[in-house]
Amino acid sequence: MAATAPAQAERYELGQRLKSFEAEWAKQTDPAARKRALSVVAKASTQFLTFRLGEAARTLDEARFALRSADPPTDAERWVAALAAVPQRRLIDTSAGSVKVEVRQLYRTDGPAPKSATAVLGVPNFRPVSVSLDKLPAEVEVPLPSRSDGIDLRLTLEIKLDGRTAATRALTISVVRDLEDKVRRVKAVADDQEKHGAPRIETASLRDRHTLLVALADGEAMETDFPAAGLIAEAGEVSKTFALKEGYFNEQRPGRFWLSVPLEMGQTAPLRLFVPKGLDWKKPVPLVVALHGAGGSENLFFEGYGNGRAVEECEKRGWLLIAPRGGGVLGGTPPVAEIVAKLRDRYPIDPRRVFLIGHSLGAAQAVELAQQHPGTFAAIACLGGGGRVRKPGAFAGLPVFVGVGSSDFALRGAKGLHKSLTDAGAKRATFKEYPDLEHLMIVRDALPDVFVGFDEVVR
Numbered sequence: 001m002a003a004t005a006p007a008q009a010e011r012y013e014l015g016q017r018l019k020s021f022e023a024e025w026a027k028q029t030d031p032a033a034r035k036r037a038l039s040v041v042a043k044a045s046t047q048f049l050t051f052r053l054g055e056a057a058r059t060l061d062e063a064r065f066a067l068r069s070a071d072p073p074t075d076a077e078r079w080v081a082a083l084a085a086v087p088q089r090r091l092i093d094t095s096a097g098s099v100k101v102e103v104r105q106l107y108r109t110d111g112p113a114p115k116s117a118t119a120v121l122g123v124p125n126f127r128p129v130s131v132s133l134d135k136l137p138a139e140v141e142v143p144l145p146s147r148s149d150g151i152d153l154r155l156t157l158e159i160k161l162d163g164r165t166a167a168t169r170a171l172t173i174s175v176v177r178d179l180e181d182k183v184r185r186v187k188a189v190a191d192d193q194e195k196h197g198a199p200r201i202e203t204a205s206l207r208d209r210h211t212l213l214v215a216l217a218d219g220e221a222m223e224t225d226f227p228a229a230g231l232i233a234e235a236g237e238v239s240k241t242f243a244l245k246e247g248y249f250n251e252q253r254p255g256r257f258w259l260s261v262p263l264e265m266g267q268t269a270p271l272r273l274f275v276p277k278g279l280d281w282k283k284p285v286p287l288v289v290a291l292h293g294a295g296g297s298e299n300l301f302f303e304g305y306g307n308g309r310a311v312e313e314c315e316k317r318g319w320l321l322i323a324p325r326g327g328g329v330l331g332g333t334p335p336v337a338e339i340v341a342k343l344r345d346r347y348p349i350d351p352r353r354v355f356l357i358g359h360s361l362g363a364a365q366a367v368e369l370a371q372q373h374p375g376t377f378a379a380i381a382c383l384g385g386g387g388r389v390r391k392p393g394a395f396a397g398l399p400v401f402v403g404v405g406s407s408d409f410a411l412r413g414a415k416g417l418h419k420s421l422t423d424a425g426a427k428r429a430t431f432k433e434y435p436d437l438e439h440l441m442i443v444r445d446a447l448p449d450v451f452v453g454f455d456e457v458v459r
Contacts, residue, residue, distance in 0.1 A: 011222075014053050015303070017061055023307065024064050025441065025444075033066070033068075036070060042409075045409065045439040045440055054107040061082070065081075080114075080166045081167070085101050088100040091174045098143050100140075101140055101141075104136055105136055115162075117132070118130050122156060123145075129141070142155065150182075152174045152227040152230055154173075155170065155173045156170045172227065174216070176228070183210065183214060186210045190204075193239070201260070202238050202247060204260040204261065205249070209258070216228050224297075224303045255275060258298075259273055262342075270324070274314055274322075276319065281348045284349060285353075287349045290322070291361075298324060306444030310357065324336065326361070333365040356379075357381045360385045363414075366381070367417065374394040379457045380398065381454075384405065386413025387413075389421060392424030392425055405433070405435075405436070405439065406435050408442060409438075418431040
């Protein structure tokens with residue numbers, strides 16, 4: 001099995017640094033501090049979109065330092081920030097007993113490495129191990145449990161300078177007994193049950209889950225942490241429902257899920273789903289469809305964009321939320337209408353209250369979907385992006401919220417979209433420019449306004 005490739009590690013670590021920056025942004029209310037950070041972080045979007053992931057990670061770290069203090073960080077602080085723990089694999093058989101972890105710099109820093117730097121790594125209930133960081137990369141074998149049937153663990157990296165903790169980070173490691181057999185069985189059950197007329201959402205979900213599990217076991221690093229042991233266990237629960245000829249994914253099972261909706265020609269639409277508690281078929285609820293930006297995935301609205309702020313807003317209201325994956329590097333428009341139609345068989349979705357949120361490229365997709373399916377959506381929100389108005393009639397009475405930061409590179413496109421809408425006779429198009437915000441932060445800060453607008457439509 002292959003070890004984690006550097007580019008894959010960069011993608012994962014970039015996501016972690018964005019989360020850290022957003023957490024620091026939420027704590028920092030000083031306008032001067034935010035302005036300092038804004039002057040730095042604006043570069044990260046361009047770096048990401050041009051695949052300079054290491055540079056984007058450096059920019060986010062520098063922006064986080066700027067939020068904390070007007071004084072520049074020391075060489076040692078920059079050196080520590082650049083470090084990452086990269087496990088050889090994130091899904092491991094219990095028979096392995098340990099996992100090889102490499103501590104390396106995600107990007108190069110100026111100045112010499114601090115003296116007496118060490119890394120301490122470990123998982124809960126096991127003695128941690130230390131490794132000197134005098135030479136990078138540094139490798140260490142981290143002990144893992146060998147008696148658990150399946151468990152998702154947080155592997156912690158503690159970086160020490162002169163014996164004092166300088167930084168602490170964590171990532172998910174999954175340990176499963178008889179891993180190869182269990183992963184193979186996920187697909188075998190799906191293939192077998194599809195022949196016997198099992199619910200297609202479940203079989204499609206298991207096949208895509210098998211692909212994910214194989215990748216994790218083979219050392220690939222995804223853009224976020226996956227609870228692989230939990231996903232394998234859930235696959236077993238899904239298979240139990242096949243005998244009952246019923247679907248596992250339904251309104252009686254609240255929570256957050258990874259699933260796939262089957263499409264034509266054997267294709268599937270992977271997505272993240274949030275199901276609130278207490279759904280009742282007699283009381284249909286709104287559904288929010290969230291479209292991520294270019295280079296992102298279905299996990300962004302659940303793990304990023306304000307640490308899953310869209311999920312929180314839906315949970316407060318008892319609404320359903322889905323975030324489908326866009327296709328390809330540039331994120332082809334997901335078949336939202338087909339996805340929603342199939343999910344209506346499982347969940348009490350109010351067809352009159354289906355809302356769209358799109359960020360960046362997702363904003364343009366939201367505009368396009370509103371024109372492809374006029375009358376389908378109750379309102380749309382376009383954040384940090386533009387779009388082409390081809391069918392003015394689709395927007396005549398449709399509430400459209402366009403939100404963009406004053407320092408967003410998409411500012412011109414967002415203004416152009418709003419002008420096109422008003423010129424086309426859209427009576428309910430609104431525009432809001434957020435001061436001192438750029439492309440990465442617009443979703444987090446604009447979502448409360450977006451949901452207030454959705455609330456008005458519901459009322």
